[in-house]
Amino acid sequence: MRRADRLMQLVQFLRDGTLHRASDLAAATQVSLRTIYRDMETLAASGVPIEGERGIGYRVTAAITLPPLNLTMTEMEALHLGLHAVGQSTDAELSAAARALSSKLDAVMPEDRSRAPSGYGFAIYPFADAARGFQHLPSLRQAVRTRQKLELTLQDETRTVRPLQIDYWGRLWTCVVWCERKAGFDEIRVDQITRMRILPSLFVDEKGKSLRDFNALRQGS
Amino acid sequence: MRRADRLMQLVQFLRDGTLHRASDLAAATQVSLRTIYRDMETLAASGVPIEGERGIGYRVTAAITLPPLNLTMTEMEALHLGLHAVGQSTDAELSAAARALSSKLDAVMPEDRSRAPSGYGFAIYPFADAARGFQHLPSLRQAVRTRQKLELTLQDETRTVRPLQIDYWGRLWTCVVWCERKAGFDEIRVDQITRMRILPSLFVDEKGKSLRDFNALRQGS
């Protein structure tokens, strides 16, 4: 893996922010000039903010490059929430940066239309609404973990459900439940929950009512 | 770039959340069992959240993977500030997530000398192809949301398509589309799009042309 090593080395050289001529880089890495040009192309295409000016040399423009990150849904939510908070800050520069970063994140969030309840993408949805349901999340999570039934009220309608799985799409939380009254699965938007009560009764997986069954259904349809 | 293509294909298969045996994947990709195991190792090392269980099969654990991001210093500061704020939250799980994310970020910050070489994508293989397509993502995403047809050029071939779903598989972005000319589904690599134009005409789900139909086909085959 000699090439990858050299690419990393080149980034190290360029990180100091000063100008570098391709010929210098070639000498430093013991490689031909042509290869340096090819490397620069690869790096630029890989997202490293490199700029080459004819008759001048190379320099890196932006400061920090983050490698690919794997986030849990909760971490993603923390990220959005935190940036939203900073976006409200009085420091104009800082709040602008927070909003800019939020946009960047929105732009690269995986979007899966087949799973989202059709009609509302997270971009359309005002953050405030999502935040309203946010208060219920901790106890909802607990109920999913401890497998306790819930009594919850959505739009003046109260029902008893078995909470199975919490999902997060960018800005919206939903919960997959088995509804006792309708005797069927449902996907509930957490922000639409107006009241919620954890019931003392526990539940166990029953044939046709488990998360596995829900996933099977979702696949099949 | 045959291997990269296969890796992408594999993530597509695994993305449906169901179990997959290595032997099935091998048959589907026309490749030996041993190669599948090697591919799984590569994908896991590349950050795709894959889990294999002995006697069971493979599945992806739902998580969000962010592509490499370039941040300014101010944006980085906003990020840290926001996460710090959320870290103070009363929701134990959320504040834990914020702190975990802070650690992750610290681990990949330039100041940290102990950067893992594998943290950079090009240490494994260049993901230049993936990065090249990033520029089209925001408008592509918009088109998926607003259900607008697209005219796009791939390798000197221009076609009109209905964008249905955007997928990110760790290194490459793809878009599932219905191609008007071929009258069939296609999975387009965003990095191979050379030109793209959002057309004013909207589209609606039609029998045989919807995302649901595409998924049914993928299951069946």
Add this chain to the structure above:
DNA sequence: TGGCAACTGACAAGTTTTTGTCACTAAATT
């Protein structure tokens, strides 16, 4: 204008990676 240094395309030679095969081991479920 001349000099500098970034760029580009093509191609053969060299090097590395990828692959299949084979012979195993390791958990988990039945």
Add this chain to the structure above:
DNA sequence: AATTTAGTGACAAAAACTTGTCAGTTGCCA
């Protein structure tokens, strides 16, 4: 105990990638 399926190590052949060379072009600056 038998079965199923993931996972490992080694090695040679095949495929893919990387590199240097060469012969250019382009843009900026003095």
